[in-house]
Amino acid sequence: MASEPKTIGAVERTLAIVQALERLGGAGASEVARELSLSKSTVYTHLNTLHANGYLVKSDGSYSLSCRFLRLGSTVQQSFDLYGRGKPVVDELATETGERTNLVVEEAGRGTCLHAADATGSTDIYMSPGERWPMHATATGKAILAHLPVERVDDIVDEHGLPSLTEHTITTREALDDELETIRQTGVSFDEQEAVEGLRCLSSPVLVDGNPLGSVSVSGPARQFTDSDRERELVDALREAVNVVQLKFVFS
Amino acid sequence: MASEPKTIGAVERTLAIVQALERLGGAGASEVARELSLSKSTVYTHLNTLHANGYLVKSDGSYSLSCRFLRLGSTVQQSFDLYGRGKPVVDELATETGERTNLVVEEAGRGTCLHAADATGSTDIYMSPGERWPMHATATGKAILAHLPVERVDDIVDEHGLPSLTEHTITTREALDDELETIRQTGVSFDEQEAVEGLRCLSSPVLVDGNPLGSVSVSGPARQFTDSDRERELVDALREAVNVVQLKFVFS
């Protein structure tokens, strides 16, 4: 904190511009300059650099992120062993249960979506690939936290705190530890509208040699999940799915 | 060509480093420096900048691309109307035919994969999202080219030429034009090992108001496609799939 290591201003400007383009879904130099309070010509040079290297596409003087980013993202995704093994299972879990499912890993202390599936195969999903959520407020995050070494949990809580996202979010370390203990015993974690109002989610960690490589989840509108028979069904399906994924690691 | 517009060296260095990390699948500062013939300390500062902004994850002094890229890629993917409408159909086409399927768009004169599906839902795919191929050598590319204005085709051929990828690749403009005319008449394009030895592929363009928004393809080992009954089956399935996608654009 005291003295940040040296960084390159020009690069950070470019990154800010990329993020602005992501947010705006494509824009011209002037618009980005206004958005970021930078000079028009500066932004123009940056856009030009990105474009010349194939990272942007230009149409009618408006720039937007090119599929080069899709390529990079896809490479990152496929670099996870968990993705190759988990994706088919998570897809099938979605069709089997008729609910939305996710494959999540921990990155930099946050739960990051590796893959999302939907019963209809549609792309209208709650959490899309690369999206990040605080771990203490999601079923997927808690499932992973429950099997992480205590020091890691300490670090993560220290870094990100326990911010409240809804009135149901766990906000004290004691309550969190209790919950994690329960999760370790039952093998399943729940998110009772703790991250998003009206969204319920259940999850189970993918454990290989005791390490949580990630977690799988099933989620849907809170009211559809209240039936306890239905819940048992979902938990069973989830448990079996995770079991299948874990077996794929045993038979490397 | 004569005078390239101004670009920013520092940013291009960072982009080169990102590409190196993509290629190497993660590396330390020294390795990247060696790879790119840059000074260790320069690379270190760049890595540090990317890391401080969340674009890299560090483990054991080795840096690799973070899921931030997955997020960006996912955003790009979802920015295509064709993705939202085409993905479920392409997925179903894969399970229906038992073959691998792709959803492709044109970007910067190259065929770019927007989505890839596999009968087994596995991730072992010929062409993965963001991957780019010359248009003249692929069924998907030719399907799009056939419905692009002639000037666009001229531009693309001027820019990229007609490089030979296998001994079956079309390498003359005359042969290409003939092929495109045939495709316009039949509505289906074929790739007879023109891009990859041993790989056969058939494709059909997604036309909305006469514009080729992209194309859908079915592909597999050349020898499995030789049966003409099987081919007719695949062509029918492909045609129907494309038809479904196009209808989704009509009923916006």
Add this chain to the structure above:
DNA sequence: CTCTCCGTTCACCAGGGTCGAAAGAGATAA
């Protein structure tokens, strides 16, 4: 027509990016 806003270009100057050397930090071997 004028006015405005855009993308794009240019030349100047100072801030900053690059580089080499050297200091920590581990690992391995003797």
Add this chain to the structure above:
DNA sequence: TTATCTCTTTCGACCCTGGTGAACGGAGAG
């Protein structure tokens, strides 16, 4: 244990280069 190697990380200084504002040409709008 010490020596040696390699890697990451730090530091200072030089010179380059990235930022800037003004200006040009064009496209729309009124």
